[in-house]
Amino acid sequence: MFRPSPFLDDKMIEHLSRYVPVLDWGRTYDRNALSNDMIAAVIVTIMLIPQSLAYALLAGLPPEAGIYASIAPIILYAIFGTSKALAVGPVAVVSLLTASAIGQVAEQGTAGYAVAALTLAFLSGGFLVLMGVFRLGFLANFLSHPVIAGFITASGILIATSQLKHILGVSASGHTLPEMLGSIFAHLSQINWITVVLGVTATGFLFWVRKNLKPTLKRLGASALLADILTKAGPVAAVVATTLAVWGFGLDTQGVKIVGAVPQSLPPLTLPGFSPDLLGALLVPAILISVIGFVESVSVAQTLAAKKRQRINPDQELIGLGAANLGAAFTGGYPVTGGFSRSVVNFDAGAETPAAGIFTAIGLAIAAMALTPLVYYLPNATLAATIIVAVLSLVDLSILKKTWAYSRGDFAAVAATIFLTLMLGVEIGVASGVAISVLLHLYKTSRPHVAEVGLVPGTQHFRNIHRHSVETDPALVSLRVDESLYFVNARFLEDLIQKRVTNGCAVRNVVLIFSAVNEVDYSALESLEAINHRLKDMGVGLHLSEVKGPVMDRLKRSHFLDDLNGRVFLSQYDAWEALAGDIVPKAAE
């Protein structure tokens, strides 16, 4: 009988595979999955070549950085990540955040700029791995959906605006909408009309492909599959056509800016910078990039996993994305995350396992070694056109309408995030959005619903005296508290009871019904003590009813129950029976 060596012990592998998922799916990998993964990899590779160059341009980095950032990170995510379909690499929003962060510590085009990008990827990767090890994935939830939606929309507008300079052939700069537009206007005299023609044509063509090509082809009798593949090849067609135009007519000698020489090599080994000044300056942006990248990636991964009734593990995802970013830091890349469009293409093309990612990485490595001379004459305007068309699909101002209809608080959070991101930049925009969401939540819970209740005649049920015909006793006030009690609303309850009791001189007992109170924090405990003492000073008893088990356990650890000038009743009906005297029927108002 074969006995596995201790190093291959099944249980051990099962344990390890929680942290290195490749050990799990790798053992059952078969020929069928292999062929599906290979097909998906070819499709994704073709799509990623122009996209990687374009996002590097957006980040202000040399074009090869975009390709390098797609090789090692993909492989590392395939080993450590839990999604079967997620494709990791440079994405638009993270590229914008990268440009904004490293633009503050180094000049674009210098060696320091590239080192800053590596350092940012290193910090971001380290932060993600730490979050994963300490299972802090839930922290990403502090970004509310309206804030994320507003931020993504505003980022799309900023990114599209940032590419206008490449379409116009002018040199401009800036990280906010007014800065960018101002800078473009200031440099408008540099405009290169040949670049404008190329850029506008490419943009128009790509929009047309995206909107109209598929229905047109279908009307002409093409099969759905062919129509789909031709539509996805649109950016490649634009790249080929404009590259040939520049090469054929020698447009690069007439002021059209081109990609130029890209080194033919595998990703180099690189080192991020470790100077304390640089690390300190990039720490906060790195945290921001990590959290935003993680939120984007996890929502894509969850959506795709659900389609096949699979699950992802958010804490392990942190480790997968962290490893990918550390990989980028040491192989000439910049911060990466799971991208929406490439992941969907990968999934639709039939990728079954993360091996598809590994094959994509091999395809890109071949491209990096063999195909880079082909993009020498590729105009930057074409890359800008592909970015503009891609990011404008991120811009969704309907979120303003939807949140307005649903809740004014959520609307305020979206509107503020969009406005502040456009006007003051990405960091301030997203930070303000988070602060506003939290403050609005605190405000909403600061005035909990408290209903004064009476007995429904002939039953043991208690209902709001303002909505139902119930029996009440003028000497007994029963208040049902519909929210957990904590520091933000503790004093509200003090005021409310003080007001109710000083209004009715006949009040002799107050019962607080705690059926909906899931927590009483120390501030609320002190407020309850204050209420108890004040009511005692007025000669009024304070009682509790229907207190949940965990809340009661907490209260028993304090002196509150010993000092309570009243009793704790299991049910409100018990309290009523013990305390009610002269009962008055009360009709609903």
Added chain:
Amino acid sequence: MFRPSPFLDDKMIEHLSRYVPVLDWGRTYDRNALSNDMIAAVIVTIMLIPQSLAYALLAGLPPEAGIYASIAPIILYAIFGTSKALAVGPVAVVSLLTASAIGQVAEQGTAGYAVAALTLAFLSGGFLVLMGVFRLGFLANFLSHPVIAGFITASGILIATSQLKHILGVSASGHTLPEMLGSIFAHLSQINWITVVLGVTATGFLFWVRKNLKPTLKRLGASALLADILTKAGPVAAVVATTLAVWGFGLDTQGVKIVGAVPQSLPPLTLPGFSPDLLGALLVPAILISVIGFVESVSVAQTLAAKKRQRINPDQELIGLGAANLGAAFTGGYPVTGGFSRSVVNFDAGAETPAAGIFTAIGLAIAAMALTPLVYYLPNATLAATIIVAVLSLVDLSILKKTWAYSRGDFAAVAATIFLTLMLGVEIGVASGVAISVLLHLYKTSRPHVAEVGLVPGTQHFRNIHRHSVETDPALVSLRVDESLYFVNARFLEDLIQKRVTNGCAVRNVVLIFSAVNEVDYSALESLEAINHRLKDMGVGLHLSEVKGPVMDRLKRSHFLDDLNGRVFLSQYDAWEALAGDIVPKAAE
């Protein structure tokens, strides 16, 4: 018949008196209230003279600033405030905050320092009035009780430490515990032994008075009233004795620092500084001082009001305290608030209306004009001794023990507030405390309790399947959500349902019981939509039951109910009857 002129129209006065409470109590003021208020005023005035000088010393201001800050503010609060017993003026914690804030913009002893103090009072007063006009008093609730307790304790330690230099007769500076202690050690060679003898004797005497005088006097046969008055006169006795000692032995010529010449005048008319730089630098400290002062004042006022079954109006209190601070800004004072010790003395002495405050102000004005030469030889060491003895009663480290027993989260907030206030100063300490409280609250609500329930046989009640013997159907999962759904916990619910459904392959329907859900914000709505779509992709229905009215109204404003792959049931029993098929009795685990 007498017809009141339109200017005295009763209704109009009633309306106005909401904003100017003096119009209310002033109309019914009688001889009895007058004599009670006068007696209280005499007692409070005697107590306030040394206290005002001492707190001015603590704030780094000339001694007369403390007296001026007690005159106009008291009168303005009497007109606009709603508490009958609150005494407004300089207090220890606000004096410390003032020293810390204006120490950053001006050198102590310069004219700029006094102007900065006026400006701080002006900003603080303006901010309080604005908060009151917009009814934003609830914002003060964002300071949790443990944070306030920790902050007050740490402030007490900082204040006592800051006075050590006066007891030792050395010049030292600093705003954190390490800075203060370091500075004292560095200047230890300057020590003046006569000052030390005076200061230590005064401190020891005052501690003895506070702890032992009253029982001793009673044992010796004194009446309770006499013992009480003699105990309260302790600081006055220390002032008189040490002043005579300095004058009699000429100790001021031997290095003992004295109060010196204090101008004999009514409060002067002064103007705060209006330069944008100064206003900008003091804005954040002014907000901090306003909020902390307001919290301290309101809790004192509420406690005293409750003893007489009276009420205060927190939003009107903001206006009262704001007016008091604006008064201080234009009459040579510095930021003020309602003080604990002086208010309690005022209340115990029988003050019936805010007129007691006005009489106190008159008493202090007489003192400012006539009595200031008497304190010429008063040593600073005595004032420091009165401060040390007063503030050490604020230091209450038992809050650490109490919160540790009650809740680790609250303990963490207290401990961090105390530690950071001592080590990094008052601003950072209190800001960190607030941030920690909010984060802890978000963390606690980020993982809401969700119970899977089954039917209690023979009833229409549903209970946790892990705690009770209930009937379940393997194809039907019923989950009771015990918390409002909002952005922080929205994704938690997504993960939880995904996990539950992918674990049980037979699941065909999921019911979410919303009986404890008081709110569904836009993030949670999107999470519910995502859950619905993912379950649909898996062929699983999603249903809701027991949705509250306001939540249902909101959901109807979105497309969620149209897209829902299931139904909304009025009660969970309706859902069970419609969806349950093969019922399996399930014993509690």
